[in-house]
Amino acid sequence: MRRLVGVALAGALLALSGAGVQPAAAAITVDALTLSVKRVDYPALALRGLVLRLDVATSQLDLRVASLRVGPHTLQDVHFACPRAALSYPVVECRGGRMRLARKPLPVSIDFRFDLAGRGARFVAAGDRGARVDARFDPSGRLEARLSRVPIAELVRQFQGMLPGLAGWNPSGVLEAELDWRGAPSMEDQATGGARREWLRLRAGIDNGAFGSADGQRAAERLAVDLSVEASAVEDRWQWVARADWKQGAAYLHPFFVEAGPRIQASGRLRGDRLTVREASVALEGVGALAASGNFDLQQRQWTDGALSVADADLAVIGPRWLAPLVAPAAAERLRFAGRVSAGLRFEAGALRELDAVLDGAGFSQPGPAGGGVSFGPVSGHVPWRANGVTRLQLEIGGARWERLAFGPFALAARLQGDRIGFDRSVIPLLDGAVVLDGLALQRVEGEWIGRGGAVIEPVSMHLLTAAAGLPAMEGVLSASIPALSVRPGEIAFDGALVISVFDGYLQATKLRVHEPFGVASHLTGDIEARHLDLAQLTRTFSFGSITGFADADIRGLELVRWRPARFDARVASSPGRYPRRISQRAVQNISALGGGGAMAAIQRRLIGLFDTFGYRDIGFRCVLDAGVCKADGIPGVERADGGFVIVRGGGVPALDVIGYNRRIDWMELVDRLQSAIGSKAKAEVH
Template sequence: MPRLRLATLILLTAGLSGPALALDGLRLGIGDLQGDGWSLEGVTLDLSLGQRDTLDLQVARFQLPEPLGTVRQVRLQCQGGRLDNLTLDCPRLEVTWQHPALGRGSGTGRMTLRLDGRLDLDLALSLEAWDGVGIRLLLGPGQWQATATLQAMPLQGLPPLLRALTTPAPDSPLRDLLLQGTVSGHLQATGGDEGLAHLVTQLTWRDGAFSAAGGTLAGEELATDLALEARQRAGHWRGRLDLTWSEGGSYLHPVYAESSPQAPAQLGLTFTGSPQRGTLQVDQMALTWGEALRVAGTLAVDTRQTPPLREADLHLDQGHLPTLYDTFLRPFLHGTVLEDLDILGDLSAQLQVREGRPSQATLTLADVHLDDRRGRLGLYDLEGRLQWNGAHTPPASHLGFAGGHVYRIPLGDSRLSLQLERDGLHLLAPTQIPILDGALAVETLQVGGLASDDPVLAFDGRITPIAMELLAAALDRPLFTGTLAGVIPQVRYEGGELSVGGRLLIHAFDGLIMVRNLRLQDPFGVAPVLSGDMDISHLDLAAITGTFAFGKIEGRLQGHVHDMVLVNWQPVRFDAALYTPLEGRFRRRISQRAVDNLVSLGGGVGGALGTGFLRVFESFAYHQLGLSCSLRGDVCQMSGVAPAPSGGYFILQGSGVPRIQVVGFTRQVAWRDLVQRLAAAVQSGEHNTGDTD
């Protein structure tokens, strides 16, 4: 057999040292040898015979199985040995070699080699490039043991070694991985003729740091402890792993997490697996992170299939939302209304995976309080239980909150009964969400496509009467009088856009406001875009103007705002006209203050049968009044209810005696100037002519 050739050649020289022939030394040019998985090239043997026998074996090239590869310049020296017809005994053995990745190495120990190929070896090894690493190799009949002891071993050279011993994929982090820190502990591997059978590892990593090109992986000031024991039988491994991360911060895009001795991250699991088959079965797993997270369960992985996770039963028994949100959830919520929350409360969850797909899930919320720091959304004392099943109809879910707000509009105690579906949910029964002294009555609610990047929401509802005074106060707006009510039909959210399919009817100021073609793109984003058309019918002007210091106007108001576009709630385009209709039987009176402010808004002048004496009248009759604005960008094209003979436009046409009229001459006004004029008129009622173009 090839593996006996070297031993046979060595032992045959024993006959040359007998009395029949006396020699001082012998050199043999053995050449090349090979066996299962290995080969020797350029083998020479020097044997010095005398009072102290010395055996010097040199190998130019020693080819080992991957990943070890080729070892060069191997030299084995046996001094003071004893050589007889059956055994070579080396009580003092010295070994040196050169490896392209490991560098120069050396070792000392003892060796006994018998003619039948039996080898007993006890060798202590060291590597010049790896200070603090000690290796001991024991070989005996049918068994071997390798032990490595690490004393504050620097890790800087490990990535180049890993890259030399392996062939990382082009996108693998190993290609550009950098490591720092020191490792201490020991590794012990035991095996026999069938290979590795038992592995025990205890390691500590201190002052650790790592990074990869591209910035997707990084860590600093790390302290971790690893304990691993595993046994192999018939190609299957069974063992236990315990990992503790007690200091430092780690970044795995886009998640950054920190650990501390007071709140360490700990993972413990027992497992069975087959590296040859690419399978791993975790029979028992426990993951904790301080008081913020506690997960237990089992799972099965098969790397030959996609996705690799084939089976799982995971239980999140404890989840502290402030920590979980800041660390694991917030990085994935960028650009949504949930990206910047103050949050309190706890959650628990269960997840079951079968044949590579989620099959059941349950999420329970308790005492959750969340508030958007930008004031867009808030929910208080949120609680609920959501149950999902991928194959069957699960039990009903529920969700409720004691209060909250949407854009500062307060919400009251609400309860929703929901049925979760395979890819969505629907409302089981109509519900009401209190808003001030009214409510949003949700008749139907359907959500689909939750597993996709483009979920779809649809609902129908109505607004029961809400006092305008309360709504205006909540929004920090002037205190309108009257009520707000209406029908909200065919509301749909899809592709980042909220739309109303039918006509939104709002009853306010004893009139009707009808909104059509309503669209809201990116409603909770940085710059939401609102578009639509609005028609106004029969609003009570006294109820509207009586709210402000603008001045009292009695009558009815018609009008429209068409082709309206608001970006981040600021208008950039619309065609608007507000006026009193000529038809209809209603009182038409306007106060002196209102006249002055109409002059200010229109940038025009007022005139009548006289001038100064009109100041003695508190109000005047009018025939018609109105103003229109066509906004494009930051400029408003102004007009009134009719052309004026002087070349301007009538904002107010008087009636009776004394007859008063207001004529506007400004055709183009900067939108910000018009808003400032209106604000000044509303706040003080003082006359301000403004600039004319």
């Protein structure tokens, strides 16, 4: 930027030769020379309010410029003072000059030599720490400049008014650059009135570059970048070619971490405030070809339109680096990708208008911390989308997995219209049944997706389901009718009922919500109601002993975190009605584990040794789980003077009671007791 200030000074003095200048006044006295110029205009810069004063007696030169415009940026109150100046017409010289911008001194010493007759100029600025800017301007209109060891931090600090976006990045490093510009009108152009022609070549490099924002969302170190630009113009219509090579270092630009390697080549044109990128290509690891084009408004500093195409991208390479930080930043390190994708995108006014993507064997998986996890794919097909049109999505999906449940291959078709997606009826195989999605529709509102639809689970064998989940074998079927399924950011809600026909009774789950289904802290909430469960089948399945009769259960406020109970209010009680009620020795001993250590003391031990089974009147147990503690209780309304609670109330001959005394039980301790009591078959179920 310092060299441009020198060029501005040269341009002001060149005004005497008639190049776009409106002089206000000029006076020569015996002691001093004063020159005032209203304006000087060149395509790349403009001066307003220039006042030059040369004190002949002291050889001091003083130059003030009210405003200096360089490209789209303007500097106010430019002041240059030279303690050792000389005027020997037509040459003006200065040694050891100093400059101020908006009354702030620049840490450079400036020398220049300018020929008022239009025979060229030389400008040298030397910094206090070895930085140097050396510029030459010859009569043909050619400018040659070289920047050496320029500290980027100082450059941004001094010219933060022209570079406002960089100040918050706290950049550092060293800049080296060479500029060759042929931009002023040649003598031939002025004589013939021919078209104005310009040519520019820039070579620049950044060494040991770094930056970092205060919020930590942008950071880089050890950067080495080479940049080259070649451009030519006829009457301010520029054609340009640029290349950039990131040779060293790494950067974090939230949410992406990128290492050196990308190379960019671009070409286009520039006219006024409109920068056109005709074609840009990027060499990027894992991508067969990446190209872009578009138009950028320099005044508004935004893209007005653009297009991007990606060909033959390897998702295993680009997925963890570019996709995972966007779709699941909290779980980015655990996401795995496979397959390939090609895509084309078109933007207008900063918004996506068209998208075409072709997937070939694409898929992703997210292993769970304790096994299971989520996977989807392989997926093949075409995804076309238009902001103002209707298109059809067609995908073939090879399968999916959610925790321990595996889904078979299925087809997915949808109608795409702007921010709306309407899915066709989809049948997703699940063991010997299926999950049927019907009428599912999604809509993007304020940047987030919400949706509603219906779902049906066609009967699935509990025998197959429990085997797939690693649970003890059960008989029966699972089915569900969910007329109102809703999807919101971070939540899937099931407003109907999930019904499992099992043990000659049923379990019904309602108010089901899956929170953060694909996140690290995914959890499920809901209520469960169980009615008329055959205890003989249940205890036989879990090797719990033997109990004849039926039981009801209610679990309110259930919350599962990673499929482990974290909170609930559960009640178990005998079902109403007349039926045989017997309980075996082993079942009595196992139930006693629910009551804590004192429960065994209350059992008539001699009866345990004399009889295989006992009659009972009813069974009741309550556990309110919170913060890892189960607050226990027994059959409602049955109080004991010793503070205990009744879990099994005896009835018939022979009869016995099972009584608990520990009303606060560590949940994991209770789980361990049950696991020890009923054997390894049920370990997967009780957790």
